Amino acid sequence: MSLSGDTRSRTSIALTLERTALSLFSPFLQSGIWVRAALPSSVQSFLCDQMGLEPDYVRERILSIVLNGHPVDNTEKALLRDGSRLALSSGMPGLAGAALRRGSPLASFRGSITHRDSAAAGPKQEGTICVKLFNLMMGDLGPGFLARGILINSEAIARFLRQNRALFLEKCRSVQRNEIAIEPATFLEEMADGEEELFLSVIPPPERP
Amino acid sequence: MDKLLRVNMSAAGGPKATEEPIGNYAGLGGRALTTAIVSKEVPPDCHPLGAENKLVIAPGLLSGSPAAMSGRISVGCKSPLTGGIKESNSGGQAAQVLARLGYAGIVLEGKPADAEARYKVVINKDGVQVVRDDSLKMLPNYDLIEKMKGEYGDKVACMSIGTAGEMKMGAASIACTDMEFRPTRHAGRGGVGAVMGAKGVKVIVMDDKGLKMRAAKDPEKFKAANKSFVKGLQKHSVTGEALPAYGTNVLTNILNEVGGYPTYNFKQGNFDGAAKISGETLAATEKERGGNPTHGCHRGCVIRCSGIYHDKDGHYLTKQPEYETVWAHGGHCGIEDMDKIAQLDFMDDNYGLDTIEMGAAIGVAMDAGLIEFGDADGAIRLVEEVGKGTHLGRILGNGAGVTGKAFGVERVPVVKNQAMPAYDPRAVQGIGVTYATTTQGADHTAGYAVAQNVLKVGGDVDALKPEGQVALSRDLQIATAAIDSTGMCLFIAFAILDQPDTFQALLDMIGAFHGTEMTADGVTELGKKVLSMEREFNARAGFTKAHDRLPRYFQTEAFAPHNVTFDVKDDDLDTVFNW
Numbered sequence A: 001m002s003l004s005g006d007t008r009s010r011t012s013i014a015l016t017l018e019r020t021a022l023s024l025f026s027p028f029l030q031s032g033i034w035v036r037a038a039l040p041s042s043v044q045s046f047l048c049d050q051m052g053l054e055p056d057y058v059r060e061r062i063l064s065i066v067l068n069g070h071p072v073d074n075t076e077k078a079l080l081r082d083g084s085r086l087a088l089s090s091g092m093p094g095l096a097g098a099a100l101r102r103g104s105p106l107a108s109f110r111g112s113i114t115h116r117d118s119a120a121a122g123p124k125q126e127g128t129i130c131v132k133l134f135n136l137m138m139g140d141l142g143p144g145f146l147a148r149g150i151l152i153n154s155e156a157i158a159r160f161l162r163q164n165r166a167l168f169l170e171k172c173r174s175v176q177r178n179e180i181a182i183e184p185a186t187f188l189e190e191m192a193d194g195e196e197e198l199f200l201s202v203i204p205p206p207e208r209p
Numbered sequence B: 001m002d003k004l005l006r007v008n009m010s011a012a013g014g015p016k017a018t019e020e021p022i023g024n025y026a027g028l029g030g031r032a033l034t035t036a037i038v039s040k041e042v043p044p045d046c047h048p049l050g051a052e053n054k055l056v057i058a059p060g061l062l063s064g065s066p067a068a069m070s071g072r073i074s075v076g077c078k079s080p081l082t083g084g085i086k087e088s089n090s091g092g093q094a095a096q097v098l099a100r101l102g103y104a105g106i107v108l109e110g111k112p113a114d115a116e117a118r119y120k121v122v123i124n125k126d127g128v129q130v131v132r133d134d135s136l137k138m139l140p141n142y143d144l145i146e147k148m149k150g151e152y153g154d155k156v157a158c159m160s161i162g163t164a165g166e167m168k169m170g171a172a173s174i175a176c177t178d179m180e181f182r183p184t185r186h187a188g189r190g191g192v193g194a195v196m197g198a199k200g201v202k203v204i205v206m207d208d209k210g211l212k213m214r215a216a217k218d219p220e221k222f223k224a225a226n227k228s229f230v231k232g233l234q235k236h237s238v239t240g241e242a243l244p245a246y247g248t249n250v251l252t253n254i255l256n257e258v259g260g261y262p263t264y265n266f267k268q269g270n271f272d273g274a275a276k277i278s279g280e281t282l283a284a285t286e287k288e289r290g291g292n293p294t295h296g297c298h299r300g301c302v303i304r305c306s307g308i309y310h311d312k313d314g315h316y317l318t319k320q321p322e323y324e325t326v327w328a329h330g331g332h333c334g335i336e337d338m339d340k341i342a343q344l345d346f347m348d349d350n351y352g353l354d355t356i357e358m359g360a361a362i363g364v365a366m367d368a369g370l371i372e373f374g375d376a377d378g379a380i381r382l383v384e385e386v387g388k389g390t391h392l393g394r395i396l397g398n399g400a401g402v403t404g405k406a407f408g409v410e411r412v413p414v415v416k417n418q419a420m421p422a423y424d425p426r427a428v429q430g431i432g433v434t435y436a437t438t439t440q441g442a443d444h445t446a447g448y449a450v451a452q453n454v455l456k457v458g459g460d461v462d463a464l465k466p467e468g469q470v471a472l473s474r475d476l477q478i479a480t481a482a483i484d485s486t487g488m489c490l491f492i493a494f495a496i497l498d499q500p501d502t503f504q505a506l507l508d509m510i511g512a513f514h515g516t517e518m519t520a521d522g523v524t525e526l527g528k529k530v531l532s533m534e535r536e537f538n539a540r541a542g543f544t545k546a547h548d549r550l551p552r553y554f555q556t557e558a559f560a561p562h563n564v565t566f567d568v569k570d571d572d573l574d575t576v577f578n579w
């Protein structure tokens, strides 16, 4: 699946959800969320320049990176294009987990599937990529990606919210559709029948001082 | 820990237990001790289920002490599954208790005159009793342990076999009780449970009441080293965060993402249902149902990669299944229902079966058309047959190799007749080198990521070059054999791999405990010595380089999505043990 095209014409939904309920979105985060990005872009530039992550964080915490199914060693040379699939993970246990790490001393163990450096980037334009967040990355980066906004099929989100209806209604502080406030319950009902691609952002309420 | 307990099951007048000084085996623990005894005392050409085979049980060098992570116990014998030497290790309480009882090892020898007899071996500070108790016959592990609880309370530790061990199946495990006195930790691989069954021993009950922790020769240095070791484990993102939060099943998503997750009996590297059975989903489910995703398998574990899995109604179902279990009963068989996988895990523990071998065998049976891929209820029925010992169950319970033969399947993922675990050797070829060449049969833990960069066993290797794989596999197998001999949990590997000071703390801890200096060179020599003994035993048992190979189809069938084959040359595989 690829969600590309003019992403700005989509219906936008902005949810304000209590921080403790953000983990509701974990199934989406590990299966893959579609996000807008200026492409082509190196993985390093996407993470640091577009997502605003510190290079130290990327180096020390995102220990396994997989681009289109290939483990990446050099984030500067691995290029994201429209429709790319990028998975981010912390360090994993086991021999395979060690071998899959960036620049692992065991990198030759998975040499047959390692990502080969991509060609140089050309002029950028907006596109979409699928980002998968595994393990510690879900908690670390999930809130940032959700706040920035993801592209999602309304039917998928409706099914998901129906399954978690009670919790959603308890934890949802506000819903805005195309910047107009609607009741969470109304939103759930209307979502049930829809089948369109939405631009969904989820933010926690501001912290009380 | 300066004595061995020998239990001669063939003794005239009934089984007899004798204590003897450790003698020439002094200084050895865990895998080093089991391997040394088996290679010296067991004729390599004996029948694994015969009187000449011995079952050796050995805690590690630091077991029974306050050293963190020191509670693994090794079980060794000639394997009925592979026909070669076997060391299978387990967590649980047994290592700590046995070490506190002062035993470096237990050796079960001989075979009872009456094959129908069942014995329990009871060890406490006052001595050892070998008691015939035929009422234990064909009890599954959970029922057996409940019965032991009634007799000895729940503060003891037990090692036991379920029905599979009594039926001497090649997939039979030996269960060790955990901190909650449940039989959830298993020396699973290689059919060690069948050897215990052949000895007529149903359960070993160990009671350390009235005994103290083992004390270090240099307590101050030991304490400081242990503290630094624990700190190192806690600050590392794998041992301090990922493993405690998600357990080993955290690997499902990433293996699936790189196309290295063997699915539908090793036909493809991606499983559509992976996210439903991932460690992330498993941990969330455990939390939601009142289970616990962060739990140790024995006292003294600070990583706590295990957990407790509850059913939909919030009742205990099983311990948190490991990655390899979730794969074997999950993706390998096309099953994406975590509750069913957890039920299969419980059944394996209860009947006393290696989850990897059982899942692999069921996947092979599915390939043969016995049931459909994805048929979770069918898989449960099949394990039920194994536990009861029906004719079909006896085929499946003897592992993937026998199942493949019985049903005429070509694609049987075994090396030396032992089923491959959850990493496809075409996608991660270095693991294939270890699967092919290890003395143990296909085994992911035989060449673990232990301190390769610190030990540099084989000199500096350019790891990014393909030929580096053979050298790396050699280094890892050597290092792993040494770590297995300490009784430390292998999951310490990551902190050690990345943090030389944590590795040094481990060496200091062992040194301070025994009053000797432990060096990286010493570790390497120990590992080589263990592997040499094992290789030699296997050679005398009839193994040649032809056995150090993956099944042919890994070289000829391209593996999706990357369409790769295993292309490490045979000549290179033959150099793994050149040092």
Ligand code: SF4
Residues within 6 Å of the ligand: B069, B091, B092, B295, B296, B297, B298, B301, B302, B303, B304, B305, B306, B489, B490, B491
């Ligand atoms: S890390 Fe896991 S396997 Fe190792 S001792 Fe702890 S709970 Fe057991």
